[in-house]
Amino acid sequence: MSPASVVHVALLPSAGMGHLTPFLRLAALLVRHHCHVTLITPQPTVSKAEQHLLTRFQSSFPDVNQVQFHVVPPDEDVPSAADPFFLQFAAIRRSSHLLSPILASLSPPLSAFVYDMTLISPVLPIANTLGVPYYILFTSSATMFSFYSYFPSLPAPQSFPDVVEIPGVLAIPKSSIPPPLMIPNSIFGNLFKEDSPKLTKLHGVFINTFEGLEAVSLEALNCGKVVKELPPVYPVGPFVPCEFEKVDQKGAPLTWLDDQPDGSVVYVCFGSRTALGRDQIRELGDGLVRSGCRFLWVVKDKKVDKEDEEGLDGLLGEELVERIKEKGLVVKEWVDQSEILGHKAVRGFVSHCGWNSVIEAAWCGVPILGWPQIGDQKINAEVVSKSGWGVWKKDWGWEGERVVKGEEIGEAVKEMMNNESLKIRAVQVKEDARKAISVGGGCEIALQNLREEWKKIVKNI
Template structure:
């Protein structure tokens, strides 16, 4: 007798997932893999060897222990010396470049899989490199865009707009101001981010579909524009598959200090796994937290890649601030399981760079956000945070590193966020909607349910 669930009979299907570099790309792929496996889909997960960070190595180890039914295939990266100019400035872009140039090895890897893949889900940053390979193998290729649907509009249209970057205006949508566009895209000369967005944005029209970890209800206008041909002609169907819930392997015990704090009283402070902040700004931030009047849990980071970071916390923030922090909160200088922290009842606010994973996790757990974008898609995401009532954004602070934001300003904004009862209430409403939507039988018609049905017919 065939296996069944809400979807009905489940004939065999085999989905292969290919993530890219960095926790912001890896984490949603792991959650998607776990969700597919729970729906009796055969999943093969391709990892890159070596990974770029210790955090990636650790989370992959936990993941495969929790999901023994998911097959792991390793793409051993080529030792390349001829990386594109500028790649050495960012270890993550460097790693993406190595994956891209090693993609020639994918063809034999994919041909070796048994049964043959029904489809492959590829990271957005590898689109241009992988689509020609899967076309030759006649394997449907769906792109997982690991940011918001609103950012996808800029991503797929940038190659058309690049000559006149005064902003982005799509009919029926709010304009994206020039100041929200990542600064590297506004430079006259080419750089890796600019090149990747141009190449991959063009190549997305050759894919079989685009998946976005978002709620259709909060980005309805963007999704309608993308699917209605208003952004770019020839774009395949864009499907909201979120919010992707955290997986069982992420459910670990956060710092026990949180257990002793009153409900909703703690500010969690983190700027993601790849944002390095200057020592001067870190010390202003730390003093602002000490003076805000709330307890806090602060993840300190001043190096992009954790493998390069061997200094002690006191060496980064100094003895005096270290002592002040001990009286008011907790500071750590290592990767933490953010999902476990955000779901803790003691956490009532999140000072965040607004990476898309952080935004979706704040929505999933109903935590208010104070947005402080640092780079990339984060101003576009911060605007979404404010427009849905999840948080506040002080736009005058600019991009991270443009200016030193002083401790008094930081303390004031933290108090403003934590004292705003509307934000607290709205965050909880968003939480309930996200959890209701992820139940497969209540997903939208074009959500993950329909994709799984389609893949089972391949």
């Protein structure tokens, strides 16, 4: 195609696998819809997993133009205990002025620009100079986005009501609101306060979701029930896991799963950022053994994988390691989660309810036992629970609030694995997910319409 007819979309993700992975899947989706894609990647990455994923993506999609965006280092006076991913969000925001020459140099001219939800305010004036539509990719649920967009209507955090009523969506108890919003001057809280009032200035919001999962929230958002003059919210999911995401596990854990009976395994993983405390890790191991179920457990006790060098014996204790051997496999490395969830041996998923994990479970039709730890995860767990294909133990609290004992964990796992109604509903959600990306499905229609809009812009340049 001649440059004059190319639909060119630039994508700017933020820090962490939970933000990078959906952007790369969106990039793959846009390529399939005959768009030329430029991926602007903030450097350095926080984790090795991010850098490895980018390398594999580049190998699989050599036609995607990948541009490095070198960010200003964090302030030296930042406390060492601060979350490294939140620090990177702040560093990218501080470096946003460096984007202008990058975007201006892109060829052919841009038709659209999609950037991360954590960068709304600092990137907005730059995006506004491009003369093309600009959008954010909101890397959580439409239900969480309804809370995010409604946030400017709420009182100060210290005066939050016991229950926050989101018009047309749901009632969110105070206990489900992300804890950092209650902390004065937290990085996370400041992002909310600064960015959420500016949503009406965007041309649209992309969310990795679909009608069959969040019809009520999507309808409320797009009909102006939550916030008047909100731009269109496009359900462009479910983002399908891609071939480039597969990692060489040297035979495990997939080989181990191949040896297990169909529908006998519970998969346990709390995502790329959640690091449980040592006591909680050992209680979780005890609970999995007590459940009597076969299990595949991805264990993590450091937020950043570059810091994680301890062996399993030291982390779990030799006695627990011995008890696990009979029915379980424990790994510490990054795994191909979508392939694990799609394996015929896997029947259930103990999850933190990070949104990427929820969508992957929906795509594979796997019931969830939710154990939210941080951020948006209780609101996401409520989406799963209300949809009828998962449960969550609300009294287990946030990360670190209490150590949940092995007896409780074992009983909850056993209940989830034996609940036939959860499995039936999960299969229905799986069918809805696949309809969304088929011909005439919501995701396909949204992207086709957007591409037609972008083609008009190309003709007018």
